[in-house]
Structure formats: structure tokens, C-alpha cells
Amino acid sequence: MFEKNTLLRALRTMLRIPEALPSYAQIEITNVCNLTCPMCFKHFINVDEKHMDYDVFKNVIDRLKGVHSIVLCGYGEPLCHPKIFDAITYCKTKGFDVDLTSNGLLLNTNEKIERLISSGLDGITFSFESISNINEIAHPNQKALDNVRSLLAAKQFRHRNRPAITLQTLMIKGRERDIVEIIEWGGVQGVDRINVARFEQLNTLLHVERLSIEEEQKIFKEFRHLRKKYKIRIDCLQDQVYTGIKGFLYKHYKYFLGMDTECIRLRDFMYVNVDGDVRPCCALVECAIDSLLEKDLFSIWHSEKYNNFRKHYHAVPWCSRCDFAKLRQIDAKAVS
Numbered sequence: 001m002f003e004k005n006t007l008l009r010a011l012r013t014m015l016r017i018p019e020a021l022p023s024y025a026q027i028e029i030t031n032v033c034n035l036t037c038p039m040c041f042k043h044f045i046n047v048d049e050k051h052m053d054y055d056v057f058k059n060v061i062d063r064l065k066g067v068h069s070i071v072l073c074g075y076g077e078p079l080c081h082p083k084i085f086d087a088i089t090y091c092k093t094k095g096f097d098v099d100l101t102s103n104g105l106l107l108n109t110n111e112k113i114e115r116l117i118s119s120g121l122d123g124i125t126f127s128f129e130s131i132s133n134i135n136e137i138a139h140p141n142q143k144a145l146d147n148v149r150s151l152l153a154a155k156q157f158r159h160r161n162r163p164a165i166t167l168q169t170l171m172i173k174g175r176e177r178d179i180v181e182i183i184e185w186g187g188v189q190g191v192d193r194i195n196v197a198r199f200e201q202l203n204t205l206l207h208v209e210r211l212s213i214e215e216e217q218k219i220f221k222e223f224r225h226l227r228k229k230y231k232i233r234i235d236c237l238q239d240q241v242y243t244g245i246k247g248f249l250y251k252h253y254k255y256f257l258g259m260d261t262e263c264i265r266l267r268d269f270m271y272v273n274v275d276g277d278v279r280p281c282c283a284l285v286e287c288a289i290d291s292l293l294e295k296d297l298f299s300i301w302h303s304e305k306y307n308n309f310r311k312h313y314h315a316v317p318w319c320s321r322c323d324f325a326k327l328r329q330i331d332a333k334a335v336s
Contacts (some may be wrong), residue, residue: 028074
């Protein structure tokens with residue numbers, strides 16, 4: 001049976017009522033990266049590259065009481081931060097679940113792998129677009145496959161379940177086979193989860209086609225087969241998230257949650273950049289709500305500015321063209 005708070009959260013989502021405090025906070029601990037992937041949003045915005053000062057980081061974490069999960073991820077590679085392992089441990093001492101997203105290239109020594117496991121990290125997501133078919137779109141991080149294998153082996157040797165390992169990829173027209181290969185590779189290697197996301201249509205400079213609704217449905221059928229074959233969790237917001245009864249209910253009732261046209265991030269998610277500024281989303285560089293270094297979390301989350309944004313975000317040019325976190329596709333030509 002579902003826990004009571006799960007049902008209450010579903011009801012609040014249906015009624016467009018934000019949570020009392022965000023459940024998830026994404027912290028941009030750095031916007032410095034060891035790669036220059038052509039698909040990255042950094043090519044479309046202006047940001048000054050730097051690491052979040054560690055004292056600022058601790059101050060931010062101290063002000064996030066009431067949040068459940070922290071994701072260390074932003075416009076950079078978290079493993080570039082000189083105190084990333086200390087940062088993870090600090091979050092854990094404060095009682096948070098902690099995850100990070102990485103391209104995996106810097107997890108290239110046994111010492112780093114040991115420090116990652118010992119830090120208490122709950123989960124790590126590795127971004128891949130292909131196992132064998134690299135081109136100008138994909139993350140050029142095939143060497144990271146060996147690092148993922150090493151991390152899996154180290155966990156097995158130490159009899160550790162954490163960090164849980166997720167492979168994340170994108171749905172891109174013409175590269176459906178790459179998605180299948182990633183799932184098959186992950187299934188054979190024994191990763192915990194695969195996450196498949198819709199390619200962001202705002203990356204128009206890449207001239208990449210997205211899957212149509214019909215093509216998405218076709219790949220979703222393949223997911224059902226692969227879930228059974230490899231007994232692996234495959235999450236895709238537009239298809240299914242979770243496993244078991246939760247996965248079944250999400251798959252068949254997600255539209256009743258109002259997720260077809262609404263951005264689900266506005267209800268229980270916030271983004272904190274390297275300066276400690278709160279934003280509704282990583283893409284909204286010019287939409288800082290307030291500084292978490294100057295005001296408390298509750299005041300910012302329930303501020304007039306944040307509530308006005310929730311009510312009128314459809315009018316924001318970037319948001320009006322974004323369907324990354326929505327079920328229904330937006331016609332790019334209709335809003336161009």
C-alpha cells in the first residue's frame with residue numbers, strides 16, 4: 001500500500017498546490033566541466049565558470065532543512081570540484097539523501113572510487129548517449145564505461161548497495177538503437193536503473209530531430225520488453241517511473257496528475273546556483289527568486305515572487321517552449 005504522504009503528494013500535484021517545502025534541491029556545486037559537449041545548455045547562455053565556495057556550500061546545505069534529497073549537479077562536472085567528497089559527506093551528516101550526475105571520466109582511479117563509496121553517496125547517474133556509436137551530438141565519454149565497471153566491481157567487492165548506479169540517455173530521432181544498447185549494457189553489467197529523457201527541443205542550434213509521439217510510443221513498447229528481459233528499472237517521465245505497483249499506477253494515471261501540460265518541477269523542486277541563488281530551473285539563468293544566503297528556505301519557497309512565477313510561468317518564453325518535464329509534446333514550429 002502507498003504511504004499516506006504519497007497519496008497526499010499526488011493530490012497536491014493534481015490541485016497544482018506546491019509542497020510545504022521542496023522535496024528535492026539541485027545544487028550547482030560547480031559549473032566547471034572537463035568536457036565541452038555540443039548539446040550542453042552552457043552553449044546557449046552566459047555563465048562565469050567557477051566552483052561554489054565550500055563555506056558557501058555548507059551555508060546553503062544548512063539552510064535546506066526540510067528538503068529530503070539533494071542532487072549535486074548543474075552546468076559543470078561535480079567531480080571537478082576540489083572538495084566534492086567532503087561535500088557529499090557533509091550533506092550526509094545533515095541527514096540528506098545525496099545523488100550526483102557525472103560524465104564519469106574523472107572517476108578514473110581506485111582511490112577516487114573508494115572515496116566515492118566511503119562518502120556515503122546514495123546514487124550516481126552517468127550520462128551516455130551511446131555505447132559504440134559516438135558522433136558530434138553525444139557525450140565523448142566512452143572511456144567512462146570502464147570506470148562504471150570498476151565502480152560496480154568495487155561495490156560488489158565491498159558488499160555495498162550504495163551508491164546506486166543509473167545510466168541516463170536521451171531520446172533522439174535516428175538513435176533509438178543506441179538507447180536499446182545502453183539498456184542492454186546496463187542490464188548485463190548490473191546497474192540499478194536506466195533513465196531516458198526527452199531531447200530538449202530548445203537546442204535548436206544542433207539541428208537534431210526529436211522523436212514524434214508515435215515514435216516515442218514505439219520505443220516505450222521496447223522498454224516493456226527490456227524491463228522483463230533484464231529485470232531492470234527503466235524510467236522515462238513520458239512513459240513509466242518506479243517499479244511494481246507504483247510504476248503501474250504512474251503509467252496508467254499520470255495524466256490525472258495534470259502532468260500533460262504542467263511542469264512538475266514547480267511543485268517540489270528548486271535549483272541553487274554556484275552563488276547560492278534560488279531558481280525554479282537550471283535553464284532560467286535570469287530568473288533568480290532570491291538568495292538562500294540572505295533568506296530562509298520557507299520564505300523563498302512561499303514568496304510572492306515564487307508564487308507569481310508558478311502562476312504565470314507559461315508566459316516565460318523559455319518555459320513556453322519547453323516540454324522536457326511534461327507528458328505532452330510542444331510543437332516547436334507553433335512557438336518558434
